[in-house]
Amino acid sequence: MTKRIVSCLLALLSAAILLCSCGSDTPSASSGQTAAENSVQEESKAEETTKETTKTTTATKATTKATTKQTTTTTATTACEHDWIPADCQNPETCSKCGETRGSRANHVWEEATCSQPKTCRVCGETVGSPRAHYFELATCTQPKTCRYCGATEGQPKGHNWKEATYDAPKTCTRCGATEGKKLSVSDNWKGSVGTSIPQSFTFTNYKGQIESEIKITKVSIEFKGNNYRDTGEMIIKISGTKTYDINGDGQSRSGKIGIKVYDSAGNVWKEYMFYTPSLTNGETFKDKEVSFVGVPHGSYVVKLLDVNTG
Ligand SMILES: [Zn+2]
């Protein structure tokens, strides 16, 4: 019953469509056909149309089913708020929720080759070529031959090329300038002291046993000098004094003579020496007159002054 009504309605609808589609060419008012004829024609057309319409309806139903399916799919897609994982060299941009992808894969991210690794993709580990060669810097005093890039080493350091310490500089490497210890110190190597109380007068006695002259020593000092090329040094004794007596009186000018003895630290006489003052008359003075000994081994020394005679 319902089907019948639908068919009639569809027939009417089809008739109306047909009338419209041909209306421009054949208006019904001027066709000249009777209403009955029209009606019959219309009915037979309507029947055919109904068949087609039924087919169409069936098709429409199928389409509707498909559409419904599509709609379902579309609804699911729309529901995913995509969370895109950026593309990398392995995968395009990908939704972490639904797995949908878009675009294409990204390029590899290359790390330059190192001495131990070829050019390598940071992401996937793919490699190209072979590791680069080491770039060795020459060995130094303290470092073996060393790769500038990776620090790999070969062989041994050269070791320093030492020049012994001097009084001007500590032990020094002639290649790299490194130093070790302190420079030599005169005071570390030599010490000197005066073993005679000063001031004190010293006499020179001639072969007749007469005192010819007397010199009053007012000051004695001792210095040492190091030698950069020898272990031994120089001892410099500086003496100051005044002439206080001459057998021939105040007008007589002549050198005074004073004995000097140098003792080593064990008390041995290391040096003895006759010191001549400048030629002096009574009352004349001399200052820091030097007596010098070279080849003095490291050590402590005592300097004594003494009377002398020609006996
Ligand atoms: Zn998604």
Ligand SMILES: [Zn+2]
């Ligand atoms: Zn890669």
Ligand SMILES: [Zn+2]
């Ligand atoms: Zn290297």
Ligand SMILES: [Zn+2]
């Ligand atoms: Zn060096």
